[in-house]
Amino acid sequence: MEALYRKYRPSTFADVVGQEHVKTTLQNQILSGSVAHAYLFTGPRGIGKTTVARLVAKAVNCLALNGGEPCNACDACKDVMSGSSLDVAEIDAASQTGVENVRENIIESVRFSPNKLKRRVYIIDEVHMLSTSSFNALLKTLEEPPAHAVFILATTELHKVPATVISRCQRFDFRRVSVETIVERLKGITRDEGANVDEDVLLEIARHADGGLRDAESMLGQVLALDEKRITMEIASLVIPATNRLMVDAFVTALAARDAKIALGLVNDALWHGVDLPQFTENVVAALRDRMLADLSSELAPLIESLLEARRHMKGARMVQLPLELAIMKCCLTQNDPKVQAGRLDSVRAEPVVAPAIVSQAAEVRAAPTVSPADPVLPTEERIEPVSTALGDVPVLDLEDVRRKWPEVFEQIKACNATLPMVMQTGELTAVEGNSVEIAFAYPVYVEAVNQDKNRKLLEQVLTRVLGRPVRVRAKHVKKEVEEVVDQLIDAFGGTVV
Ligand SMILES: [Zn+2]
Numbered sequence: 001m002e003a004l005y006r007k008y009r010p011s012t013f014a015d016v017v018g019q020e021h022v023k024t025t026l027q028n029q030i031l032s033g034s035v036a037h038a039y040l041f042t043g044p045r046g047i048g049k050t051t052v053a054r055l056v057a058k059a060v061n062c063l064a065l066n067g068g069e070p071c072n073a074c075d076a077c078k079d080v081m082s083g084s085s086l087d088v089a090e091i092d093a094a095s096q097t098g099v100e101n102v103r104e105n106i107i108e109s110v111r112f113s114p115n116k117l118k119r120r121v122y123i124i125d126e127v128h129m130l131s132t133s134s135f136n137a138l139l140k141t142l143e144e145p146p147a148h149a150v151f152i153l154a155t156t157e158l159h160k161v162p163a164t165v166i167s168r169c170q171r172f173d174f175r176r177v178s179v180e181t182i183v184e185r186l187k188g189i190t191r192d193e194g195a196n197v198d199e200d201v202l203l204e205i206a207r208h209a210d211g212g213l214r215d216a217e218s219m220l221g222q223v224l225a226l227d228e229k230r231i232t233m234e235i236a237s238l239v240i241p242a243t244n245r246l247m248v249d250a251f252v253t254a255l256a257a258r259d260a261k262i263a264l265g266l267v268n269d270a271l272w273h274g275v276d277l278p279q280f281t282e283n284v285v286a287a288l289r290d291r292m293l294a295d296l297s298s299e300l301a302p303l304i305e306s307l308l309e310a311r312r313h314m315k316g317a318r319m320v321q322l323p324l325e326l327a328i329m330k331c332c333l334t335q336n337d338p339k340v341q342a343g344r345l346d347s348v349r350a351e352p353v354v355a356p357a358i359v360s361q362a363a364e365v366r367a368a369p370t371v372s373p374a375d376p377v378l379p380t381e382e383r384i385e386p387v388s389t390a391l392g393d394v395p396v397l398d399l400e401d402v403r404r405k406w407p408e409v410f411e412q413i414k415a416c417n418a419t420l421p422m423v424m425q426t427g428e429l430t431a432v433e434g435n436s437v438e439i440a441f442a443y444p445v446y447v448e449a450v451n452q453d454k455n456r457k458l459l460e461q462v463l464t465r466v467l468g469r470p471v472r473v474r475a476k477h478v479k480k481e482v483e484e485v486v487d488q489l490i491d492a493f494g495g496t497v498v
Helices: 020-032 049-059 075-082 096-109 132-143 179-192 199-209 213-224 245-256 260-272 277-295 301-314 322-333 342-348 356-364 399-416 420-425 444-451 453-467 481-492
Strands: 038-042 088-092 120-125 149-155 170-173 428-433 436-441 472-477
Touching: 020 049, 020 170, 038 049, 049 075, 049 088, 049 120, 049 149, 088 096, 096 120, 096 132, 132 149, 179 199, 179 213, 199 213, 199 277, 245 260, 245 277, 245 322, 260 277, 260 322, 277 301, 301 322, 322 420, 322 444, 399 420, 399 428, 399 453, 420 444, 420 453, 436 444, 444 453, 444 472, 453 472
Parallel strands: 038 149, 038 170, 088 120, 120 149, 436 472
Antiparallel strands: 428 436
16 A cells, blocks of 8 residues: 555645645745745654655746646656656755765756756755765855755754754744644545544544654554544554553543542553553643633643643653653642642543553552542551650661661551552652651652651651651652753753753
C-alpha cells in the first residue's frame, strides 16, 4: 500500500494543510514576480517544509500559472513532478552524498543557465547538517546568486545554521499543525479511501502526532491497513502507540477522585506497557484542557499547571515517571488547597471508562488506605512514650543510629499508611540535631507532604517508638544536581523546554 502521505501529497498551495502565513506570502511573491533567491524554511519535521519547497519549484517554472498556483499540466510542471528535471535538485544534507553534492555539484552547476526550465531550484533538506566548508561554499553563492537560481534551505534545527547563511535568506517559520486541522485532514483522507473510522480514533491520532501532519498520516495508514469494516478505538489501539485514550480517561478519573493509589498504579501500568510517558502526560493535559474549555471553568487550571510542570521535568529526569508521580502527590495529597478539594474536582469526574485489563492492578489496591482523615493512626496510648528525658540516661542520638533504625521505621509506617512510605523513599536522612531528625527531598511537594501535620505526627510517633525517645521531624528541600542542570538550561533557553 502506498504511503498515504505520499499519495495525498499536495499538488497545489491550496491543498497544503496549515501554514497559511507561509502560503500567502509565497503566492503573492510568485504572482508579482518577486521571488527571492534564497529561502530558509524552519520548523519541526513532517509539517510540510519539503512539500512547500517543491510547490515553489513548480510554481516559479510553471508556464500557465493559475492565480499563484502551479497548473500541474504544462510541460514545466510535469517535468518537475516527474522528479527527473535537471533544473530542480533536491539534496538531503543529512547524507554523505548530500554534503558532497552541495560542494561539488550545486556550487559548480549553479553558474550555468537552466537546462530547460526558467529557473534552477535547489532544495537542500536538513541544511544544518552541512560541513563548515560546504556552508562557506554555499554562502559565497548566496552572496551573489545568479539571476536564474532559487535556493530553498530547510531545517529542523535553525540554531545549527550559521547566522551568515540565515541573514542571506528569507525566512519562513513553519508551525505545528493544530489537532483540529489534522483531524479535518484525516477525515478527508478517510472519506477518499472509503473507510469508516470512528472520530475519536482520528482525534487520538491527531493528538499523538503532536502537530506533525506526516506522522498523523502515516499512523492513519497503519490504522486503515487493519482493513476492518469499521475501525473503533479498541481496534485502532493495536496500532496507535500505547498511550491510549482509555488509560488517559482512567487517569483523569483517578485524579478527579484524588485517588493517588489508582493514579500511581496507572503510571506504573503505563510504564509496564511501554507507554511513552511524556506523550501520555500531554494527552492527559489535552483531555483536561478540553474539559476546562467545555465547562468554561478555571478550576482545572492548577491541575493542568502541575502536569505541565511534570512534563517539563521529564526531560533529563533519570526516572521519567518521577515528575508525574510528584504531580499526582501534589494533586491528591494537598488537603488544604481549596483548588484541589474533593468536591471541586467533581466537574472532571468522567464516566468511568476504564479498561479492566489496564487498571486491574491499580484496582487491587483501591481498598488500601490512602492519606485521608480516615487513616489508621497509632492508638493514642502508644503515642510518645514517656521515656526518660534526662540526657544522662539516654545516649545522644546520632545520624548513624537513625539510619540503622530507618528500615524499621519504614516498615511500621508502611503498616499503617499507604502513601507516606512512597514519599519517604524519595527522601534522604541528612542530619540529626538534638532530638530533631532532618529529611531532605529533591522536590518541594514531598516536603509539603511530610510537613502536613498528620503525616509529620505519624512519622514522629513511629520514630519515637523505634528510637525510644521523643523525636521531632523536619523536612527540607534540597535541589538535586540533575534538577539544577535542567533549571539552568530552562533559564538559558528562555523557559521553553519541549
Ligand atoms: Zn504549469
